[in-house]
Amino acid sequence: MPLMRHSNEVREMAGELGKYKLCVSARSADKAILKKAQDGGIVTQLFKFALEEGIIDGAIVAGPGDEPWRPRPFIATTVEELMSSSGTKYNISPQVSWIKEATRSYGLDKIGIVGTPCQMQAVRKGQLYPVGLRDVPDKIKLAIGIFCMENFSYQSVKQLVEDHAAMKMEAVKKMEIGKGKFWVYGQRGQVVQLPLKVTHKYEQPGCHVCLDYVANLADVSTGSVGSPDGWSTVFVRTRNGDDIWSKAIAAGCFETKPIEQVKPGLELVTKLATEKITKNQKTVEERAKFGVNKGLRNPYLGPK
Amino acid sequence: MGLLSRIFGTKSASSEPKAKPAVKSDVEKKAETIKKEEKPVADKITVGHVHMSGCTGCLVSLADNYGGLLTILDKYADLVYGLTLADVRHIPKMDVALVEGSVCIQDKLSVHEIKEAREKAAVVVAVGGCACYGNITRFGRGGQPNQPQHESYLPIGDLIKVDVYIPGCAPTPQLIRNVCVMAYLLLKGNKDQQELAKKYLTPLMQLADRGTEACGCDLMYDVVNQGLCMGCGSCAAACPVRAITHEYGKPNVNREMCIKCGACYAQCPRSFFNFDVIPEFEGIMDAIDAALK
Known part of the structure; x- marks a missing residue:
């Protein structure tokens, strides 16, 4: 099934982009998915395919919560439920919190999960060190990661939308970070753009020690950066991810273009990944001497 | 992956039983079966x-590896002591002591046995919340029949040096299994295998070093207060008593419900995240699976 493949070997990039077997620009072939999608509808389409093929029994997605734009982890077991959860919310949904419950209350044997790079790290740590995740490690069948520079709490997004962009949360149609700005699109067509300088201080502090931009530990990771509008950049990383992706391509789920042939391409992805990791690595180092001969914890050195 | 395939690849070529390639011809399979029997x-x-004051849930968890346990006992480990499983009265010399339960300091035999376990074992592993942190026995204050004076229960680390922690209530069969395989590699493996095992076990050794107190509060003290929480939800998933919910993307621990098993903090990717091990998840999981085939 080696369709649209550029190399069969795992490319070991210099860290920033992680290991991957394949990188393409892609979008869903399904118009209904594209209509609601943040970019290329990759996550919704790939989960839909995996659900329909029985590769997964259900997927932990960021579904609609109690308030507008407040996501909560939601276990989608039907295509309709998947569709209701599409789009980026730009605030925290503790996806991994349902990973054990999905195998218990929901009885899933084959779990899909979508999450940010740190959530993919949590999933993989949970598989190698399942301290409290009995019988979960081998039930994770498709982990899709999304590119992430940083995340916001719900209150931060509310602050940005209501105070800075002067819009009601329920009046927002779409939010987006791109071209150096935070964009808020209203239901009635109005558009507000905020410079990222404004949004920075509202970022979740825990994001500032994160050393992963493109979800290096996912089976498949995706995000808008690197691809033209309406398309997504996709990294296929693991053997499992490669297997599912190849099947989805063979089934005609996606339109793809070689990443080398799209603008701005991998160069921009690498640039942003390097920026994020360099900046956060510096933060990790500065934390070590945060006080007077006293520092803050570094999780990468151990649990102490 | 290169390192891992080398590690596990070279192993299967040697006389020691180890991870084998997933796909084998029938001839190879037969050859291996014979080799295994002659091993x-x-x-x-x-x-x-070693059974201290615990509910035997940790032992049940070990047993819940089912076929995997038989493979471990068949290929990698001899069970030389175990009240419920081996007919041996006194703690013998052994490589690894898996200790379950906390120590009742009013029970002379328990105190004697935990010290003896330390003397006789090269590696002491605290299996489960009680051995690591006291867990539910932290709430014991005596009065129970038929030994009402048994009122003080200590994590084993308060009395002896402990090498490795496996927190959680109950600890999961999969983590116990992983530690068993890694302990085997550490003690009997070649240089590369020893290196991998050491890297894998390091955070669990650091947990043992960190102390004998655990609580849902650790999430606040050592993660949220330290500016490290990113709201993934691992802690809530790990909690055996569902004491953790998420408010505003951060954990909220119901401390009345917390049993102090240590699972939430150990599961948190911001308690420890070892970049020299976890990104190799695919190869390591394959290798462990293959080792237990």
Whole structure:
């Protein structure tokens, strides 16, 4: 099934982009998915395919919560439920919190999960060190990661939308970070753009020690950066991810273009990944001497 | 992956039983079956299960590896001590002691046995919340029949040096299994295998070093207060008593419900995240699976 493949070997990039077997620009072939999608509808389409093929029994997605734009982890077991959860919310949904419950209350044997790079790290740590995740490690069948520079709490997004962009949360149609700005699109067509300088201080502090931009530990990771509008950049990383992706391509789920042939391409992805990791690595180092001969914890050195 | 395939690849070529490639021809399979039967028992490590004040849930968890446990006992470890499983009265010399339960300091035999376990075992592993942190026995204050004076229960680390922690209530069969395989590699493996095992076990050794107190509060003290929480939800998933919910993307611990098993903090990717091990998840999981085939 080696369709649209550029190399069969795992490319070991210099860290920033992680290991991957394949990188393409892609979008869903399904118009209904594209209509609601943040970019290329990759996550919704790939989960839909995996659900329909029985590769997964259900997927932990960021579904609609109690308030507008407040996501909560939601276990989608039907295509309709998947569709209701599409789009980026730009605030925290503790996806991994349902990973054990999905195998218990929901009885899933084959779990899909979508999450940010740190959530993919949590999933993989949970598989190698399942301290409290009995019988979960081998039930994770498709982990899709999304590119992430940083995340916001719900209150931060509310602050940005209501105070800075002067819009009601329920009046927002779409939010987006791109071209150096935070964009808020209203239901009635109005558009507000905020410079990222404004949004920075509202970022979740825990994001500032994160050393992963493109979800290096996912089976498949995706995000808008690197691809033209309406398309997504996709990294296929693991053997499992490669297997599912190849099947989805063979089934005609996606339109793809070689990443080398799209603008701005991998160069921009690498640039942003390097920026994020360099900046956060510096933060990790500065934390070590945060006080007077006293520092803050570094999780990468151990649990102490 | 290169390192891992080398590690596990070279192993299967040697006389020691180890991870084998997933796909094998029938001829190879037969050859291996014969080799396995001829394999000298001396290659195995010796393991004992030392039972302190615990509910036997940790032992049940070990047993819940089902076929995997049989493979471990067949290929990698001899069970030389275990009240429920081996007919041995006194703690013998062994490579690894898996200790379950906390120590009742009013029970002379328990105190004697935990010290003896330390003397006789090269590696002491605290299996489960009670051995690591006291867990539910932290709430014991005596009065129970038929030994009402048994009122003080200590994590084993308060009395002896502990090498490795496996927190959680109950600890999961999969983590116990992983530690068993890694302990085998550490003691009997080649240089590369020892290196991998050491890297894998390091955070669990650091947990043992960190202390004998655990609580849902650790999430606040050592993660949220330290500016490290990113709201993934691992802690809530790990909690065996569902004491953790998420408010505003951060954990909220119901401290009345917390049993102090240590699972939430150990599961948190911001308690420890070892970049020299976890990104190799695919190869390591394959290798462990293959080792237990």
